[in-house]
Amino acid sequence: MRLISINILKEGMVVGRTIWNEAGHPLLHKDVVVTSRIVERLQELKIQYLYIEDKFSSGIIVEETITPAKRLQAVKNITKSFNEVKKAKSTQASYVLDQQSKVISHIVDDIMNAVLDSEDVLMILTDAYLYDEYLYHHSFQVTMYSIATAKELGYSYDDLRLIGIGAMLHDVGKLLIPTEILNKPGKLTPEEFEVVKQHSRHGFDLLRNLHSVSLLVAHCAFQHHERSDGSGYPRGLIDFEIHPFAKIIAIADVFDALTSTRSYRKKMLPSEALKIIEEGRGIQFDERVFDAFKRSIVHYANGTVIQLNNGNRGIVSKQNLIDSTRPWLRIFEKNEDLLLATYEICLSDYPELEIVKIETDFVAFTE
Template sequence: MKLAKIIFSQDGLVLLGENVELTERIIARLTELGIQFVYIADARTADVVLPELISEDTMRVALTEIRTNFREIMERPNRRSAKPRIFIDKPFRQMMNMVIDDLLSRRDAMVMLMNMSTVDHYLYQHSLNVCVYTTLLGIAHGYSRDELMTLGLGALLHDIGKTRIDPGVLKKNGSLTSEEYEEIKRHAELGYLILKDEPNIPLLAAHCAYQHHERLDGSGYPRGLKGDEIQEFAKWVGLVDSYDAMTTNRIYRSPMLPHHAMEQLYAGSGSLYEQRMLQLFRDKVAIYPIGLSVKLHTGESGVVVGIHSSCPHRPVVRVLYNEAGEALKIPYEKDLSRQLSVMIVGVDDRAQSDALAATAD
């Protein structure tokens, strides 16, 4: 098998490029790094274009800036040298302009999985994911460019407080003690304290860090805010943060697929999350992303090759295997938005080792 999509390193560099053959050694290394799925090139889907929310250049710049500036913030409390302090507003605003430009050029884009990263550096990729997803929703909601900048910065920096949390607690492989959980919860307030005095970072962005774990019914933390006491931007960030946390690989669990994560989110409609925000999010999330291997109730299986923005839960599936599990010499497509009696019943067991199988353009 050969890769069909680039995997980036923590530094924003290409870890593995397109068309790299996956040897047993490479697969073992990817597994060690916590990468749970890859996109695989397949001649039968050679015409399928894997959509990108942001360009490779933007991805590379973003990961580099996040790593550099998050580490600078992490080192501040222990710094004893006369080295001048780095202010994070300029590089992050430049990065946000690139993200906004990319997303504005793809106004019909859907939220697609972006978690091609290692578990060890979850914070960097998660921050970028939440930033991109939230900004995309902000565009769909109709916010101005200035509002998108503030919303995007708040989303990008929502977890900045984790740079002040013991890494051993953050990366613990197993259940947290009550003391460790309380330590983790401190990241919201710590993030606010870091950002509120940061020059040229909007105070509203600092409140996104402070409030992204607050919930409508008052069950969140750190202050148990309810309803309209929670800033609107923080509500968006909290919703997207939950989704990305569910769909991203973690040390202690495998990622959920988008449709399972959406079910979890909808269970909190009106109590944890704003229903109107969930509805917009549902309309913009690719429940079955392009490239996902799926199984139909007919017994056939194949790959999602198209999504209808008006009904993302009813994609176009290219059938590659018949009811008996035999590979088809001539694949065919089923548009589930037209064939309403056909249902997706799960991810094809045959593709679990490469849970997302597709190819690049």
Template sequence: MRKIEISSLRPGMILSSGIYNSRGEELIMAGKQLTDAYVQQLLKQGVTVAWVDDAAPLGQQVNDVIKWQTRLAAVNQVRNILLDAKDSGRLVIEPQNLYNTVGEFTEQLLARKNLIFNLVDLRSQDDYTFAHSVNVCTLSLMTGITMGYSREDLEVLGVGALLHDLGKVKIPDQILNKPGALSKEEFDIMKKHTIFGYELIHEAGNIGEVQALMALQHHENYDGSGYPVGIQDKKIHEFSQVVAIADRFDAITADRVYRKAFPPHEAFEMCSAAGDYFVKDNISKAFMHNIAAYPAGTLVELNNGMIGMAVDTPKGFSLFPLVRVFYNSEFQPVPKQFNLPLYKKPGLCVLRVLQDSMGYKFKELR
């Protein structure tokens, strides 16, 4: 069983797990053999990933750091909060419900401390903001755990992460969903979502000031080049910086109306160079510690010419996955597939990422 992007599904693959939309409705049940019609239906619904049992060389399950049921419930919770705020113009919320969600996330992350973030996604274009907030919460909590935060600090961080983009409910849809580049005037309006988020949380009166600051400051940069104020260094709350790098990574690895997603390894490079100009260096390092540059299922060519698939990445070795090798440097199938742990092999590394269409050829030649 392996996770695969919907765009890479092929007729004949067998679903090993049911596929649900972001509202929890089952679209296709487990055990179904995919047809062109099913694939097109999933693409139309905006579903992004599926679990399949297609006899591909990976042949093993990849565990998410958060159970999908928990993640889905959190997406729906954030959706309800943001849509209510959009309709009413104010934040009416029971904080304990958010703290309970963050607590459940924290328990699961602590129980899976050895797992790395493998870019699991349940979002469609229409649900981007809601699922993005949940991903940012997950990534922020993982970073906070790496940095040794207390349970109390993790609660504050997690709730702030879930609400960091709250202010977007006051941004006109024609700007939020514009398929092209924003004009200067439109971008000036977009930047106000940080101020709107701060005001909504502050005015609610039952969420802490730190969470309001996280909404306000998550686009401020350590070197002073961010917005809305352009503050720098220690003037930016540490939690705001944690949310900032989580926000950036998740945003650039998502399909948007105005551009395609960047591959995880490219996003990794962008964020790994962020230390002491985008966020404080120790925060950048703690964040990257939890990210798989080559998520499980990624087809790669190694610098020795071998070709295989990333199947796992140990925490702290983000660029050096365990690779299942099935082609030698002459592009001939190896007599017997084997695992090559790059993190234990000095001098060996991933040279480039291959297209998933090649993975289907590998399946046929296996």
């Protein structure tokens, strides 16, 4: 399979992975031959990337850490629980959340078990799913990223569970923000942004008095927008004042926001988002946490075409468990000429080689 931009999708290409809709039904099946109408429809839905099957990438396997079926069921349960809280009057919201806490804990347990059972770096394919409610999928993804990072940092099983619950509920305060502001297409006014920023305190207030949830979970909601240099909100805390769990969730939260399509901007690829966050390493974000996060996730997804500093092109064929920044590549082109026979290399074995470009728009002259 090969990851391509929607910009080069054309009739006759073969879909490599199923795309699912909000209800968990397949919108576009694997192995379907692309038509002009399919191209138009995917553009209307603002899909940016998808996988295709072609001769360059034959046999390259792309698998998520959690299967689509388990992911969709988890998001469905998150949606149901959060909607119960959303429907409640503000004075009853904490009580309803307390009632839903057991369901939320079970979801976190399932995610945690999947991450702990996986020996590979974490992979999430956000463009394999279409959804209207960003909050629910965001909560799922931030939980996965946070647990994977905490696992890399060596936290105990009990702490992993607390971090997972904190991540799942880090944005629960947004349920109390007016929908017209939260889902506004386009840039928020300064006044609207001040309203949105209140979600951290709303989340803390919802969670701090729950009998079923640790107070640490409430502080995850309260502090996930704080930054080590004091530039965050709501209290402008500095490094030692921010709880270690919140430092983990902060990075996971920003990374998922950058790698998700929103109404007001396009998504970034993982390696692009990491570069943005790395600019704040040791300034806004904890160095040790960022380094663990970086080791925990896929930088270049399987099937991604990349260009090397020697001019060769290759496709990421599998991940490198020792260094996720140096994956295995299937080299298929040298000096703009397609090879008659491809060959595989691991970038860790070639320190002189560097990835200089991701080419989701790559089109071979034979295509």
